[in-house]
Amino acid sequence: MVSLLAQLKEVTTVVADTGDIGAIEQFTPQDATTNPSLITAAAKLPQYQSIVDETLEQAKQALGDDASDQAVAKEAFKHLAVAFGKRILEIIPGRVSTEVDARLSYDTEGTLATARELIGEYEAAGISRDRILIKIASTWEGIKAAEILEKEGIHCNLTLLFGLHQAIACAEAKVTLISPFVGRILDWYKQDTGRDSYPPAEDPGVQSVTEVYNYYKKFGYKTEIMGASFRNIDEIKELAGCDLLTISPKLLKPLSETEGDLPRKLSPEDAKDLDIEKKSIDKATFDEMHKADRMANDKLAEGIEGFSKALEELEQLLVDRLAQMGQPATV
Template sequence: MSSEPQAKRTKMSVLDQLKQYSTVVADTGDFKAMKAYKPTDATTNPSLILSAAGMEQYQHLLDKAIKFGTESGGSIEEQLSETLDMLSVLFGCEILKIIPGRVSVEVDARLSFDKEASMSKAIKLINMFAEHGIKKERILIKLASTWEGIQAAKELEKKHGIHCNLTLLFSIYQAIACAEAKVTLISPFVGRILDWHIEHTKKTFEPKEDPGVISVTRIYNYYKKFGYKTQVMGASFRNTGEITELAGCDLLTISPKLLQELADSEDTLKKALDINSAAESDMEKITLNEAQFRWHLNEDQMATDKISEGIRKFAADTRKLESLIKGMLAKK
């Protein structure tokens, strides 16, 4: 936070102004950062948990998860799976002690193309949270926005009352499929879209022309124009300009570094996204079946590249976490 005493500040910080327009979510597994920036919700993923697991202050959670895994019995692989699930749950429980809202907990990215396995893992995690006294209303199950992930979320929402956060979302067609499936929340990735366009065009983009900002704005306007209940949470930001251009989006998940920059600024923030403006947009409604979804995604090179890359990276970090835990299990 800013070192300037709060009492001497004459203006609201950009972060405080932003909280008037959008629900702010902490994109971190660091409890200290959550306490500092006071977000409503928090989100985790394998990369964030891997980073936190290497910090001494979280060692007790790792030890507790490993104890649970070893006591569950079975093969080393089965113990490893139980340990990983418990680690996600323990991190989630600690986060929920800090924030007033919900925590997003990710299903293993390696299940991204397996609807039934994704559902089974989600139900298992919810049951584990329940054993720790956490109601399912405070959990968002994160699934990749593949066709299988979206269909898993559809059934989890409708049949089990389990709320889902569809992540690794780069395309309006992914967003439409999620809305039609009546999922609770989507996380379109702003910064990763920008990364792709910079790499392929060698251009720089001002926030208003940022392809990621334009994509999320389009999704937000589509949802509001056609009355979808699914909420939009902009994610994966590279700079504060992307964030301020999306002020008014339902939720925004922001890293500690960018939260700090927003907290230190006293610029005036204007609301950028608005339900009334969305209603006046000239967008037409689109319907999708599985074949149409896959075709449109295939036609979008950026979205195809980034969802594949995102799944691979999350899977790689999960394997790194497994390797760390496997070494500790072998010593037990």
């Protein structure tokens, strides 16, 4: 009998949801994805201090000796996610997702400028844009930015996706990939209903991703679906067959150590036979559906706020590290 992880890889592309390079080496995923919280957590680990320090040194050289620690930290902050991305791409065969500053989630022009800057930095290092997914929050403004970027050959991963209206808008914008957040949807429903748990097939996050998957396959959209933010391996098992699943090391481990049958739950052929109404999403429709969907409304705002706070924490971490680097060594 083979492991659940090995069987999952037969029907789904497995992506590591981490900035921990050691974990990526251990579980050999096809792709990897990071977010501000994961990069901040990784930057605190001693084994990755060299990446942080190298990025800070490069920022100091770029700005000159007269630059303040705050200015150097701000410059380094812009490049740290790419520094981690470059290291990750040395390990994996596929793509890495690098996120635009979450504080630009409602700023189309700011998102465009940052995305182009990120791609430029990767390409300057000799890395093809085909190996990069620019990660953008699934606001209307973010989706419109992604639509423009895709026409420029810059592939996008639309994250913090919780509702079908977001998914349809992304597909109509011809984005490369979406990341619906399974576990965060479950969290919201448990809090809203007071329930402690749901059977795997009735998990609201699982049902949401299944709905999006079937809609995309029914109507032949090319946008890929990557389930994300899992709370347990049952959620993952229920979505076997999804285009991609991005999974944290703490869940990759039990999947790799557990044997048993893993039947495919999602397939394009089954979706083709479903009776689903096709919808078109303009801004007014998007806003109306988003307002009506309390869960999507709450979780999108909460996710942007959480990622923004993680970025602020990362900026302070860089300022603190610069101060340490400037202190004389103790004997």
